[in-house]
Every structure is written in structure tokens, then in C-alpha cells.
Amino acid sequence: MADIQKLVTMLNELDDQLVNCMRCGMCQAVCPVFTETGREADVARGKISLLDGLAHEILKDPKGVKDKLDRCLLCGTCQANCPSGVHVLDIFLKARAILTGYFGLSPAKRAIFRQLLTRPELFNKLTSFGSKFQGLFAKPVNDVLGTSCARFQAPVIADRHFPRLADKAFHKIAPAMDQPAGSSGKRVAFFPGCMVDKVYPKVGQAVLKVLAHHGVGVFMPHGQACCGIPALSSGDRDSFEKMVGTNAELFANADFDYIITPCATCSATLKDIWPTMVDDEGLKARIAPVSAKVLDISEFLVDVLGVTALEGASGKKVTYHDPCHLRNSLHVTAQPRTVIKATGNASFVELPNAATCCGCGGSFSLQHYDISKKIGDLKAKSVEDSGAETLATSCPACMMQISDRLSQRGHSVPVKHVVEVYADSLG
Numbered sequence: 001m002a003d004i005q006k007l008v009t010m011l012n013e014l015d016d017q018l019v020n021c022m023r024c025g026m027c028q029a030v031c032p033v034f035t036e037t038g039r040e041a042d043v044a045r046g047k048i049s050l051l052d053g054l055a056h057e058i059l060k061d062p063k064g065v066k067d068k069l070d071r072c073l074l075c076g077t078c079q080a081n082c083p084s085g086v087h088v089l090d091i092f093l094k095a096r097a098i099l100t101g102y103f104g105l106s107p108a109k110r111a112i113f114r115q116l117l118t119r120p121e122l123f124n125k126l127t128s129f130g131s132k133f134q135g136l137f138a139k140p141v142n143d144v145l146g147t148s149c150a151r152f153q154a155p156v157i158a159d160r161h162f163p164r165l166a167d168k169a170f171h172k173i174a175p176a177m178d179q180p181a182g183s184s185g186k187r188v189a190f191f192p193g194c195m196v197d198k199v200y201p202k203v204g205q206a207v208l209k210v211l212a213h214h215g216v217g218v219f220m221p222h223g224q225a226c227c228g229i230p231a232l233s234s235g236d237r238d239s240f241e242k243m244v245g246t247n248a249e250l251f252a253n254a255d256f257d258y259i260i261t262p263c264a265t266c267s268a269t270l271k272d273i274w275p276t277m278v279d280d281e282g283l284k285a286r287i288a289p290v291s292a293k294v295l296d297i298s299e300f301l302v303d304v305l306g307v308t309a310l311e312g313a314s315g316k317k318v319t320y321h322d323p324c325h326l327r328n329s330l331h332v333t334a335q336p337r338t339v340i341k342a343t344g345n346a347s348f349v350e351l352p353n354a355a356t357c358c359g360c361g362g363s364f365s366l367q368h369y370d371i372s373k374k375i376g377d378l379k380a381k382s383v384e385d386s387g388a389e390t391l392a393t394s395c396p397a398c399m400m401q402i403s404d405r406l407s408q409r410g411h412s413v414p415v416k417h418v419v420e421v422y423a424d425s426l427g
């Protein structure tokens with residue numbers, strides 16, 4: 001349990017932010033969890049009311065507060081639509097840190113964050129080991145979507161259709177790089193993120209192909225740690241800062257124009273969450289220049305390299321799902337669509353409700369798979385309704401969630417990252 005003085009300081013910090021909520025309830029109309037459950041405690045207003053009395057509630061019913069706070073995707077839709085500009089995500093992340101300070105971490109989370117994610121070498125070794133033996137526990141179920149299901153009843157996996165760990169992680173396929181600026185005059189640092197590294201290395205390869213095509217020099221050090229959001233979402237600020245610190249060692253003193261990622265969550269974490277949620281002043285100062293240079297890969301292609309949509313393109317119908325972190329946190333919506341249209345061999349169709357959350361929400365889908373599935377099914381239904389032959393998106397976690405729902409509904413629409421669709425068109 002954290003020392004009481006630290007908790008009091010954190011509670012006071014939170015109070016200052018809670019006063020901005022007018023209790024107007026506009027967030028009800030946009031919250032995907034509230035849409036499914038209809039429970040006031042599941043929407044931002046309800047959670048904020050609860051947090052208002054946190055100092056009191058934490059003594060009366062701390063477990064109840066935690067359970068209600070955990071029923072949130074951290075999708076940021078409420079924040080993006082809040083007329084009072086309440087920093088909902090900031091409040092929820094701080095509140096989770098306070099509650100974790102009060103309760104401590106569960107043994108499983110302690111092992112995952114403190115022993116694994118903060119030690120990239122060990123994390124790499126264990127996932128590489130796991131990839132060799134996963135066939136014993138998982139069997140392929142949909143070749144087009146690349147999904148598998150569990151061979152035996154497994155508590156966390158349940159009836160999920162999931163992508164398997166890659167046979168070879170991206171960091172094993174691609175060498176560490178330190179190239180000078182290419183013909184574009186640009187040099188970028190590349191942060192693939194752990195999902196791309198361990199599950200979707202083909203997305204990382206597509207990024208490198210696209211950068212080489214446009215004459216962009218790449219700085220990509222090995223030994224990168226996770227961006228830290230899984231630990232922070234669970235309230236483990238110490239592990240979060242450790243992961244940020246490992247990445248700061250690699251990137252803070254390097255010379256590059258932008259730091260790019262193909263993971264919407266990583267982009268939002270590096271750009272918005274690192275500067276606001278890191279406590280240590282020294283680390284804050286070191287990462288500030290890195291955060292200021294973060295761009296999503298499609299933002300870089302369109303806004304920096306000038307990639308534009310091609311007129312009169314025709315071909316397979318491709319649609320696009322907006323990852324919450326890209327749309328709500330970074331307000332990047334046009335660029336991924338432009339990248340698809342720039343392929344010249346795809347006819348872009350807009351996805352009905354493209355902006356609604358897919359229901360993944362990281363650990364939310366582990367803790368509340370029943371609600372996560374229902375939200376995901378709405379997205380899968382939209383993909384079916386769009387008539388698209390490919391679903392593209394900009395976040396590996398969304399790829400995983402949408403693949404699960406399509407696969408379980410018996411559909412075989414390939415799910416790809418936008419940068420893969422673009423890289424394919426380059427021949």
C-alpha cells in the first residue's frame with residue numbers, strides 16, 4: 001500500500017480536475033459501454049460522481065470503486081465529445097493509480113509488469129519460447145484472418161479467435177538500424193510497439209518497405225520496451241516510468257526528425273501520456289523532445305512526405321475503422337483514408353460507424369469479455385454491411401479484436417493495417 005501522504009496528494013490533484021464536469025450527461029450518448037449496459041456507473045459522468053467522493057468512498061467501499069472504474073475501455077470518446085473539456089482519461093488513469101496504491105497489484109499483474117514488460121530481453125525470450133510451443137494449445141480456425149482458437153478450455157482465452165504469436169518476432173527479422181537521412185531528406189526513429197513486434201511483424205516490414213520506397217533514413221534500436229500503457233492502465237505508475245525510462249535511454253539522445261509508430265495506442269501514449277503521466281521531473285524533461293516528434297505512420301506519409309489520394313482508383317473495396325486513440329486522442333482521421341486512396345488499386349468505401357470503438361480496450365476485453373464481444377459484434381456487423389473485401393485500420397489491438405469478431409461470425413474479410421495495404425500497392 002502506498003504511503004498515505006502520497007495518496008492524499010494524488011486525491012487532491014484529482015479533485016482539481018473533477019470540478020470541471022457539469023454533469024450534463026452528454027457522454028452518455030457516445031460511451032460504447034453505456035450503450036451496452038445502460039448503467040450510469042459505466043459512463044464518464046457516473047464515474048466522475050463516484051470519484052468526487054473518492055477520499056470518502058475509498059474507505060467505505062474501495063472494491064466497489066475499483067470495479068466500476070475498471071468497466072471502461074479508456075477509449076476517450078467521452079473526452080472527445082465533452083463540452084466542458086474534462087480530461088476524462090487523465091482523471092481515470094490517475095484514479096486507477098490511486099486505487100492500485102491502495103490495494104496493491106494482483107500477483108499476476110505484478111509478475112507481468114514488474115518482471116516481464118520492464119525487462120524487454122526477458123519478454124522477448126519468453127514470447128519467442130511461447131511461439132514455438134503454442135501449437136500444442138492452439139489450432140488454426142480461419143486462414144484468411146489468421147486466427148486460431150484454444151484446443152482445450154482455457155480461462156483467459158475462453159472462446160476467442162486470436163492471432164498466434166509470430167514464428168519470428170520483428171526484431172529478429174529486421175536488424176537494428178541507424179541510417180542517415182535518405183533522398184527525402186528525412187530520418188525517422190521507428191517504434192514498432194510490442195504487438196507489431198510479437199504478433200504482426202508483417203506490419204513492421206510494411207513500414208520499412210514504405211520508408212525505403214520514400215527514401216527515409218531509419219533509426220531503429222533494438223531493446224525497445226513497451227510504451228507502458230498496460231501498466232499505467234492498471235495503475236502501476238512505477239512500472240510505467242521504468243518502461244518510459246528504458247525507451248528514453250534509446251531515443252532521447254538520438255538525432256531524428258520524427259518518431260513514428262504503426263500502433264495508434266503507442267502513438268497516443270508516446271505523444272500525450274508520456275508527458276502528462278510521468279512523475280519524475282528528470283525523465284519528464286528527457287522525453288519531452290521525443291514526445292513532441294511523435295507521428296502516426298499515416299500522418300507522416302501524408303503530412304510530411306506529401307502522399308496524396310489518386311483520382312479514379314478502382315479495385316477491391318477497402319474500408320477503414322478509426323482506432324479510438326488515433327481519432328479521439330490525436331484527431332488523426334483523414335490521413336489513413338488518404339493512404340488507402342493513394343494505393344491506386346483500391347476503391348475506398350466508408351465504414352458505417354467507423355468512429356465507434358471496436359470494444360478491445362486492452363485489459364478491458366480480458367476482464368469484461370462479454371461486453372467487449374457485444375461492442376465488437378457491432379463493428380463486425382458494420383464491416384459486413386459495408387460490403388468491403390478488406391478491413392484496414394491503424395492499430396494492432398483493433399486488428400486483433402475485429403479479427404476475433406469476424407472470425408467468430410464466420411466471415412473471411414482480411415484485416416490489415418493501412419500501411420500493409422499501401423506497401424502491397426508498391427509491388
Ligand code: SF4
Nearest residue numbers: 021022024025027082
Ligand atoms: S464528463 Fe463532460 S460530457 Fe460527461 S457529464 Fe461531465 S461535463 Fe458532461
Ligand code: SF4
Nearest residue numbers: 031072073075076078
Ligand atoms: S473512456 Fe470510453 S468507455 Fe470509458 S467512460 Fe469514456 S466513453 Fe465510456
Ligand code: SF4
Nearest residue numbers: 193194195227265266
Ligand atoms: S500500446 Fe499496446 S501494442 Fe503498443 S507498445 Fe503498448 S502494449 Fe504494446
